[in-house]
Amino acid sequence: MFTTALLGVISTAGARPTIFVPDPIAGYAIGGHDPVAYFVDHKPRKGMSQFEFSWGGADWVFVNQGNLAAFKQAPEVYAPLYAGCGGYALSEGYATAGNPFIFALVEDRLVFFHSVVNRFLFLANYEQHLERADENAPKTGCIPSK
Known part of the structure; x- marks a missing residue:
């Protein structure tokens, strides 16, 4: 089961490595967006x-105390898969x-994408793409946060 949403496009620079690198402008993981x-x-x-809250090599910010508490309890559940690298x-x-801004909730996990087209292609056959992304993540430095 998957849920999707698409809200806009921002510029992206460099792939995210095994830790969550702070956004150079916002100074926070995932551009200062609340993962919860x-x-x-x-x-x-x-x-x-x-x-x-600091976790995974970066500072994360949240919209409220409840979201912060949820993340503190289970950061690996809410943090984007693949350290924020594009899933497709x-x-x-x-x-x-x-x-x-280009994401999907796939099997209750947050996945980011580099482009709208990549998101569409991934979701068209998400089971196969998840499997291949899991296999390739260690080779590229984008370790899943499972």
Whole structure:
């Protein structure tokens, strides 16, 4: 079962490695978006600095105390798969930076994509693409956060 949402496009730079590299502008993981909000609100929402938590080599921000508490309890559940790298690109054997505005919830996991086309192609056969992305993640430095 998967749920999807598409809300816009931002520029992406460089693939995300095994740790969550802070966005160079926002200074936070995944561009300062609350990872729990993707599951609760089904869209990216900017977090606030008063709800900040360090995990996975980066600082994360949240929209409220509840989302922060949920993430603290199970960060590997809410953090994007593949350290934020694009899921479809990984299934094809290479790493691209995932875009926090182009995402899908696939088997209850947050997956980012580099482009709208990549998102569409991934979802057309997501079981096969998940399997291949899981295989390629260690080779590219985009380790799944399972």
